[in-house]
Amino acid sequence: MLLTGASVYITGWSYAPYLFTIGSGFFALAQISTPVNGKSKALRRLRIQQLVGALALVITGVLMFIAHGNDWIACLTIAAILELYTAFRIPQEETKEQQK
DSSP states (O other), X not given: OHHHHHXXXXXXXXXXXXXXXXXXXXXXXXXXXXXXXXXOHHHHHHHHHHHHHHHHHHHHHHHHHHOSSSTHHHHHHHHHHHHHHHHHHHHHHHHHHHHO
């Protein structure tokens, strides 16, 4: 829903912001309910970054409704970078912590 809403928005489909916002809300709920598998400072920092990225996705959905231009793309880019970074770094930190 998240990817479809963002890609269909360009076509001007009127329901695309609704689709994106619902998808980003579900994604944020999934991120919030995911347990943390470690106690290190690095894992806590990465987890906070991951939650900020999920919140930025929800804010992007709101910007799709409010902003009439393409301002939402900047927020989407920031959210995507945060989510991509944490998607690679969290498993690395978890394996590093398990090896200790």
